[in-house]
Amino acid sequence: xxxxxSAALSTLxxxxxxxxxxxxxxxxxxxxxxxxxxxYVAMWVEQADxxxxxxxxxxxDVHHKKNExxxxxxxxxxxxxxxxxxxxxxxxxxxxxxxxxxTHQVKFDSAGKPLEGLTPGKYRLVIEAAREVGGRELxxxxxxWPPKAPATSEAKGERExxxxxxxxxx
Amino acid sequence: MTNxxxxxxxxxxxxxxxxxxxxxxxxxxxxxxxxxGSDLWVTVDGAISNDLFYFEHNALPLDNLSIAxxxxxxxxxxxxxxxxxxSTFDFKLAQPGTYKLIVTNQGVFAxxxxxxxxxxxxxxxxxxxxxxxxxxxxxKVTESRSRIESFVTSGKPSSDTLKPTGVGLEMIxxxxxxxxxxxxxxxxxxxxxxxxxxxxxxxxVPGGIRYRDTLNESKATTDETGTFSVTFPNPGFYWMSASxxxxxxxxxxxxxxxxxxxxxxxxxQ
Numbered sequence: 001x002x003x004x005x006s007a008a009l010s011t012l013x014x015x016x017x018x019x020x021x022x023x024x025x026x027x028x029x030x031x032x033x034x035x036x037x038x039x040y041v042a043m044w045v046e047q048a049d050x051x052x053x054x055x056x057x058x059x060x061d062v063h064h065k066k067n068e069x070x071x072x073x074x075x076x077x078x079x080x081x082x083x084x085x086x087x088x089x090x091x092x093x094x095x096x097x098x099x100x101x102x103t104h105q106v107k108f109d110s111a112g113k114p115l116e117g118l119t120p121g122k123y124r125l126v127i128e129a130a131r132e133v134g135g136r137e138l139x140x141x142x143x144x145w146p147p148k149a150p151a152t153s154e155a156k157g158e159r160e161x162x163x164x165x166x167x168x169x170x
Numbered sequence: 171m172t173n174x175x176x177x178x179x180x181x182x183x184x185x186x187x188x189x190x191x192x193x194x195x196x197x198x199x200x201x202x203x204x205x206x207g208s209d210l211w212v213t214v215d216g217a218i219s220n221d222l223f224y225f226e227h228n229a230l231p232l233d234n235l236s237i238a239x240x241x242x243x244x245x246x247x248x249x250x251x252x253x254x255x256x257s258t259f260d261f262k263l264a265q266p267g268t269y270k271l272i273v274t275n276q277g278v279f280a281x282x283x284x285x286x287x288x289x290x291x292x293x294x295x296x297x298x299x300x301x302x303x304x305x306x307x308x309x310k311v312t313e314s315r316s317r318i319e320s321f322v323t324s325g326k327p328s329s330d331t332l333k334p335t336g337v338g339l340e341m342i343x344x345x346x347x348x349x350x351x352x353x354x355x356x357x358x359x360x361x362x363x364x365x366x367x368x369x370x371x372x373x374x375v376p377g378g379i380r381y382r383d384t385l386n387e388s389k390a391t392t393d394e395t396g397t398f399s400v401t402f403p404n405p406g407f408y409w410m411s412a413s414x415x416x417x418x419x420x421x422x423x424x425x426x427x428x429x430x431x432x433x434x435x436x437x438x439q
Contacts, residue, residue, distance in 0.1 A: 071207035077437055080206060081349065085326045 019111035020146040021169045024056070026127065027162025030101040037132040038098035039160055040072060042079035043106075045115075048122035048142065053083045054114050057106055058095045075130035078138055110146060118145050129160040141166045195375075196230055196431055197409055198271050198320040199223045203348050203435040205324045210263040212322050214271060217256040221379040222409050223433070225255035230318070232257045234274045238331045240267025266325030268332065268348060273318040278421065282306035295421055311424035315339075320433045323348035336364035339414055339428035344397065350436045352405050359396045362414055362428060366396030370412050374400055377407040402436040409433055
């Protein structure tokens with residue numbers, strides 16, 4: 001039994017070392033406003049020419065009664081126009097609740113969804129945030145996939161987003 | 171009432187009788203054009219005004235209002251009301267897709283001379299024969315057909331409602347009217363009785379006129395296929411209108427004026 005587990009662990013280790021990883025870290029700023037709602041956030045990867053889109057995550061008010069939180073999804077304007085309006089929300093593996101101010105990290109790798117189908121090429125990571133009774137902000141980070149060497153790039157938001165960092169490891 | 175004021179009021183009344191004056195713009199303005207979620211409602215205002223999109227002249231008559239749902243079936247307007255300056259109604263977006271709001275109007279305008287005096291008349295086509303005295307001379311008759319539209323989409327845009335009826339001047343969106351953003355070229359086609367309306371001038375005016383000194387209108391002209399393109403510089407609601415005059419009225423010896431007007435919303439990138 002012990003042998004089996006260690007064999008399984010070594011298989012896991014082997015597969016993760018083969019997979020390229022993308023770690024996205026997002027700062028949601030603390031805002032001094034009278035009425036605060038946690039922002040809706042969508043992040044996706046698009047081809048550098050604006051072509052095919054791969055959705056990574058959508059944070060919205062999934063707990064609202066009768067799924068009424070979907071009413072504000074269109075405020076993530078670019079995401080809504082590019083891909084959101086084609087989807088049904090909530091969506092397994094894609095949607096999750098909104099996050100409080102602070103730093104949040106999400107990790108994806110080439111071995112699993114949604115990056116497994118990403119063909120080698122030039123891409124942009126796009127992060128869009130929209131806040132009820134607040135504003136909207138959109139940040140883009142260009143990158144190449146799969147990464148040849150470890151790389152970190154970032155974009156700084158001014159209002160609705162703080163620093164967004166994309167860390168790539170081969 | 172002073173004679174001066176009386177005269178002014180008569181002049182105003184006469185101008186109301188004239189074929190729709192260019193100075194006044196008719197429009198429908200939805201509370202939203204791009205929506206997500208379910209159990210959605212939209213409120214629409216309708217008015218005839220100088221400034222876009224402000225209520226300052228007349229309510230838009232909604233006697234000939236129709237709402238086409240994404241499946242082609244008519245959607246019933248609710249809470250219809252007509253105020254001094256605007257009309258309003260609500261409708262429910264029970265299914266995803268694109269809804270088209272349509273207000274059509276048809277009228278006949280006649281001018282003639284009777285005993286050396288200039289006369290004017292406005293009414294319905296069937297009233298025309300009895301309205302013009304037999305002794306009248308210099309009779310000029312214009313049939314006016316106008317179509318005012320706007321578009322609203324819940325979820326994914328659909329295109330079934332964008333088809334024209336084949337009667338009068340209409341717009342076939344090549345670029346979906348609820349998929350407009352600043353800086354991207356949008357293309358539309360004008361058709362008259364279902365056929366390309368070529369060489370027609372289209373006036374495009376952004377809303378918010380009250381708070382600027384220039385109208386900022388732009389003009390586009392349709393090509394031989396009736397197609398014209400616009401790249402909207404700023405987000406907001408835009409009013410687009412075109413009219414065509416021809417001799418194709420079903421009324422004998424009458425000229426025909428066909429007017430198409432739409433309100434579209436352009437979103438920031």
